[in-house]
Amino acid sequence: MKKHVQQLGVAIGVIGLSFASTSIVAEPVDDKLIIDDEIEMISRAKAPEGHPLPEVISGWHYRTPETRAIETDTFQNPGMLGVEQGEEIWNTVEGSEGKSCASCHDDAATSMKGVGAAYPKWDEDSSKPINIEGRINKCRVENMGAEAYKFDKGGQKPLTAYIKHQSLGMPVELDLSQGEMQSWWDQGKETYYKRTGQLNLSCASCHEQNNGKYIRADHLSQGNVNGFPTYRLKQNKLISLHNRFRGCIRDTRAEFPAAFSDTLMGLEVYTTWRGTGLSVETPAVRQ
Amino acid sequence: MKTITNALSLVCVGLLASTTVLAADVAPNDVKFDGLSVNESLTGAAGDPDSGRKIFSNRKQGNCLACHANSDMNDQLFHGEVGPSLDGVAGRWQEPQLRTILVNAKAVFTEQTVMPGFYTLEVGADVREDLIGKTILSAQQVEDLVAYLMTLK
Numbered sequence: 001m002k003k004h005v006q007q008l009g010v011a012i013g014v015i016g017l018s019f020a021s022t023s024i025v026a027e028p029v030d031d032k033l034i035i036d037d038e039i040e041m042i043s044r045a046k047a048p049e050g051h052p053l054p055e056v057i058s059g060w061h062y063r064t065p066e067t068r069a070i071e072t073d074t075f076q077n078p079g080m081l082g083v084e085q086g087e088e089i090w091n092t093v094e095g096s097e098g099k100s101c102a103s104c105h106d107d108a109a110t111s112m113k114g115v116g117a118a119y120p121k122w123d124e125d126s127s128k129p130i131n132i133e134g135r136i137n138k139c140r141v142e143n144m145g146a147e148a149y150k151f152d153k154g155g156q157k158p159l160t161a162y163i164k165h166q167s168l169g170m171p172v173e174l175d176l177s178q179g180e181m182q183s184w185w186d187q188g189k190e191t192y193y194k195r196t197g198q199l200n201l202s203c204a205s206c207h208e209q210n211n212g213k214y215i216r217a218d219h220l221s222q223g224n225v226n227g228f229p230t231y232r233l234k235q236n237k238l239i240s241l242h243n244r245f246r247g248c249i250r251d252t253r254a255e256f257p258a259a260f261s262d263t264l265m266g267l268e269v270y271t272t273w274r275g276t277g278l279s280v281e282t283p284a285v286r287q
Numbered sequence: 288m289k290t291i292t293n294a295l296s297l298v299c300v301g302l303l304a305s306t307t308v309l310a311a312d313v314a315p316n317d318v319k320f321d322g323l324s325v326n327e328s329l330t331g332a333a334g335d336p337d338s339g340r341k342i343f344s345n346r347k348q349g350n351c352l353a354c355h356a357n358s359d360m361n362d363q364l365f366h367g368e369v370g371p372s373l374d375g376v377a378g379r380w381q382e383p384q385l386r387t388i389l390v391n392a393k394a395v396f397t398e399q400t401v402m403p404g405f406y407t408l409e410v411g412a413d414v415r416e417d418l419i420g421k422t423i424l425s426a427q428q429v430e431d432l433v434a435y436l437m438t439l440k
Contacts, residue, residue, distance in 0.1 A: 194411075194412055195411040195412065196411040196412050196413050196414075197410065197411045197412075197413065197414055197415065198403070198410050198411070198414050198415065198418045198421070198423055199403045199410075199411070199423070200403050200404065200409075200410050200411035201401060201403070201411065202411075205401040206401075209401060210369050210401065213367070213368040213369055214365070214366075214367050214368045214369075215353050215354060215367050215368075215369050216346075216350070216352060216353040216354075216365045216366075216367050217364070217365040220369075250415075252411060253414065253415050253418055254411060254412070254413040254414060254415055255413045255414070255415055255416060
């Protein structure tokens with residue numbers, strides 16, 4: 001199955017090319033994202049109050065017909081292999097306490113439903129926002145007597161994908177009234193508009209001012225985060241959100257912050273809010 | 288000299304360092320703006336349009352094609368749409384203004400523009416360490432691009 005997907009990836013490149021060279025301004029397509037002919041996803045939503053754009057649109061709408069099709073079918077979606085791996089980890093005992101995630105949380109389909117739509121949340125203990133990856137590590141250290149996963153290592157990506165997948169279709173909604181979430185939102189907003197690097201570009205330069213346009217071969221989306229971890233056909237693997245953040249910042253020829261640093265946690269809070277109302281798509285499929 | 292060369296073309300730097308060409312270059316902070324114009328060549332000589340054409344599409348140099356369509360390059364895949372098409376650009380701007388746009392687009396299009404400044408040290412925050420104090424393109428590359436853009440009538 002993997003091979004099949006790779007070939008599709010090549011075909012997609014060729015199609016992108018014909019769009020670009022004939023210079024059709026490819027707005028986000030008008031299409032409906034329905035998974036397995038069953039789950040109707042909210043892929044366009046009225047923007048929350050205070051949002052600079054009138055409508056928030058999933059990155060799915062900016063991809064080629066082939067890439068979009070793969071996401072509509074969980075059997076074809078190669079990201080589902082990661083989700084299955086995550087399920088195994090969920091049920092695997094690790095650490096000195098002899099526990100698995102399931103020992104405390106039972107069936108993720110009920111206990112984790114909605115969780116992925118509402119994170120990051122405020123964490124009283126650290127006085128910071130915490131994302132799913134951070135929450136997993138907290139459980140591993142405090143409840144399982146296991147080591148924290150390092151960034152993108154061990155089971156971090158598949159387990160995060162598995163937990164988020166339990167909220168498939170549910171609209172993203174953060175509670176910014178918890179703790180000091182609002183000030184992290186403020187700080188994240190500053191990062192979003194900060195122009196960085198030798199190329200002197202901000203997130204907004206590409207994803208707010210120019211979404212819907214091609215930047216060379218890439219069709220710029222709004223940079224929404226509702227599909228992470230995302231399966232990238234180009235890289236043939238799940239890509240975590242903080243990896244994507246770092247890649248986009250690196251592309252401006254700037255030094256990029258550490259994963260889960262305060263800067264990127266603020267950015268996660270802010271960009272998650274920017275996608276308010278969109279369905280959780282994890283694992284989304286992108287080019 | 289180090290400040291006016293591009294880290295991405297280290298090989299070139301080595302080659303040029305032994306010549307006197309760069310000694311004549313105007314340093315990025317010494318470029319003279321006369322309104323929207325930079326009147327004098329940054330190298331003291333005319334650029335080479337053929338070289339400019341290559342720099343235009345090279346992803347590691349100008350990568351202008353990332354943002355601008357250009358019919359003269361229909362052989363190349365993927366023309367961007369972030370900036371206007373550069374077809375006929377020599378009819379819309381004169382040489383000194385094209386030089387300004389390339390040196391520091393903000394001087395012409397205001398702070399808001401997303402077009403990078405290719406020969407300026409007024410750049411964004413947190414610049415990658417090995418690029419600090421360096422411009423995206425060298426004076427020679429800017430002049431070559433100016434000469435090339437002047438052929439787009």
